[in-house]
Amino acid sequence: MTYSSLCIGVRNTLRGRGISGAELEARLIVCAAAGIDADTYYRCLGQTVPDRTMNRCEELLGRRLSGEPVAYITGKWEFFGLELIVDRRVLIPRIDTEILAEEAIRLAAPGVRILDMCCGSGCVGIAAAVNLPGSRAVLADISREALSVAGENIALLGLEDKVSTALADSLGEYDPSLGKFDMIVCNPPYIRTDEAPRLDASVKDYEPGIALFGGADGLDHYRSICSNWTGALFPGGYILFECGAGQARSVEQIMRENGLKVKSTVKDTSGVERVAVGQK
């Protein structure tokens, strides 16, 4: 069997299960099974697939059909044009979160110092740092496991001279040893606890709960960061939050209650107010 026909077979199986994006997922699974990148795959389309790749592909497809997200199967995911390492220790970066990174890049002054709170894979802070010459970023998270992944991504992209990791609790107090920043970017866990039963199984059963849930109303981290962590900002510094659908007004209210100026909100491609921007 050729790579091309293997890929079509995998695609058809995924489609048959109603998986959207079956075409892309099929290619990612075949590439992961063969241990090749997309460029190599397109050059090998007509070649015969070795038996061990066929077996590996069947195994990976089985995991996908049991509900595991393709990003955890391949161990990588693209965010803001960067290929990042992801696994079950971190949330899979979402396309909507690119808007948070984009807004951070737009607002940043030269030499900006960024604190990425609840960094997970590090996707937001890393995307900003890569696109802002002269910038520095600290990627902070309460999860040591997430910080290991963020550290692997820093090394993968050779960013050791401008990006570092730090253990920090967004529900706790600001740790002054982290220094001061011009900007905090944060995509906190914001799902309401009572929404858990309605979540897709690929999220609920695979992604880390600590990265998903933000308390009874989903707003615990916004409240704590706005009251405990603004000491990390220089006067005039920006704070940029990703918000869940329908949360932007509440997040703005929390910013105001904590003496922050509400600057703007930015909509995602579906028209949801996704990013709320405040200023100290």
Ligand code: GLN
């Ligand atoms: N900052 C990471 C992301 O945007 C992780 C967010 C989280 O763990 N809530 O994907």
